[in-house]
Amino acid sequence: MAGIELKDRSFTCTAPVNIAVIKYWGKRNEELILPINSSLSVTLHQNELRAKTMITLSSSFDEDQMWLNDKEEDISNPRIQRCLREIRRLATKTCSIDPSYLEGHVQIRSENNFPTAAGLASSAAGYACLVYCLSQVYGLKDVDISVIARQGSGSACRSVYGGFVSWEKGEREDGEDSIAEQVCPDMHWPDLQVLILVVSEQKKTVSSTSGMRTSVETSSLINFRANNVVPARMDEMKQAIKEKDFSTFATLTMKDSNQFHAVCLDSYPPIMYMNDASKYIVQLVTAYNLLYSSPRLAYTFDAGPNAVLFTPGGNIGEILGLVQHYLPPNPGAENYIRGVSAGQAVPPTPSKTTINGIGLLPWKPGSLQYIIHTRVGPGPMTI
């Protein structure tokens, strides 16, 4: 590089978390992270949950380095290496940057604005942010980065878009057609509200990677789900989102969450992510919807006990009251409701009619750590 004076290139980007409403579970190729079925997610707003990554590319760095929440991480992690290699390959191929930069190294600093202990899909946001920010650093402004993000963490490919995002499983063996696509942007359905119910004593005993492997190897039902159930659900879900048909959206979301956990349970040894608090939330949502004879509230659970609820905006006060009544905080607990409704008036206690209709006893105080109120949000951005 003698004689070349290259300015350091530095970008800071953020990327969102996404929550699947048609679940991804099972890889057909572990190396390339290719799924056995398509999936569909809602991108959550970055005000409440986001990964933030600053990357500097410099010819003066001797090696690539990475810090996560100020702690240096081992960058030799094969998934990170694959993302770096793919971005550099694409930069070389498209001549997106002065070739001399390709001999430089990067320093990557990443952090989350949400509790990492709570198991809230930090790897999806993290890898989407890493790949998006790398694409900025390497001048890859108009390319589909979902294929690269996918190779960091499967569901990360869905975090490269805002709004409602499908991940089409693809057919090709090299995975080039296993890409994310935006179904509708975040402003398409501004009314949709999201509550994350963070359950206490979170312990994810089985990682998604190893859980999926166990399920693919041992479940008798997983292929039937992938081949015969999910394709129709993908079509129905896209239609429901396009039409803002909450009833269909809610029913499919709940059914698909149930089926994902059913496949986990059908694995051997069985994988059980939901606990008694999760079960109670399912019963509460079911009773509430029964009371109104139509779905006003939907739940979904990822690979852990935390619930994510969806509801149209008009119900949000009632539902915050419902959750706070049936899943009360520990006495004196602060910041029980976070995000959009944080610090607002105490939500109303459910009416006697509602309480009689629901017919459940409130859960013991402190079973939920806290509630995050958020909304559908945009995709990665440079700040």
Next chain:
Amino acid sequence: MAGIELKDRSFTCTAPVNIAVIKYWGKRNEELILPINSSLSVTLHQNELRAKTMITLSSSFDEDQMWLNDKEEDISNPRIQRCLREIRRLATKTCSIDPSYLEGHVQIRSENNFPTAAGLASSAAGYACLVYCLSQVYGLKDVDISVIARQGSGSACRSVYGGFVSWEKGEREDGEDSIAEQVCPDMHWPDLQVLILVVSEQKKTVSSTSGMRTSVETSSLINFRANNVVPARMDEMKQAIKEKDFSTFATLTMKDSNQFHAVCLDSYPPIMYMNDASKYIVQLVTAYNLLYSSPRLAYTFDAGPNAVLFTPGGNIGEILGLVQHYLPPNPGAENYIRGVSAGQAVPPTPSKTTINGIGLLPWKPGSLQYIIHTRVGPGPMTI
């Protein structure tokens, strides 16, 4: 009946509980109680769990009457009526008894020797006992009563035999080929031990009848299970029992329990019979088997949180110690271990190696009400 002097006919019979290791879930005909898949069960010993029924047939009774645990029951219950009608039809057809008896009425007194609150399949034993005792009273000594017992409660048909019993689903619309068959008698595998872990706070929120209906109507996976998974499992299970191959028996038993609960969870709204204590038992059994690199212990769960464990006799001391260590009784609790091992020496605490290998923390005391130690047992009998 003028001029005829008929002696009262009175019989007292007992019948066993059975626990399915290939589960029955879903009816193809609700009226005739015809299942969508075959199932297979182990008959438990009547020393620990049995129904007992005394029936008197007399020309002096004005009507049929029934008492359950000394409380008069409404005998107009359609399932009881169907059993009575079918037995009388068979008695008429086969001339098994003096025709004048067919104009008499019965008094039925039934009781269980086990806690009815614990949800331990009392209806299977109860209907098997009712139909067996009726068959004695009406002189039907050598007929297959499983078809009639089935119409009282599906799984009752498996309680009309001891040992290992299959219920073949049958193909006919009238259900005449939906019958129970003994795979092996109880003395075939005398070594097999059974532990029933009665979990606290039992509340069966969804009856089997309504749960099955929900699953048949809403689960996307139930028919795949019934048509593509169960038939092969039935064959494998019969073979394992014939060969006393505990490893295969245990693996299939656990897989089928998992899959039954997976289908329940895939129903809408989802049915969730297992709770955190059940999950803990699954983890304990899984860790224990992993420690020995082969299945020494198997679990199965019916439509409730209680576990039934199977193990070869040689392990029983170690396993009682394991259960008592990881699921301890409330301090001062009496009769924690009932049945075969009741009142025997306190089982040994697991060794340090076992405890380190299992890597679970003991559950909070009193999460189990008690443990029933029993064995494989014989079918109904007259006493």
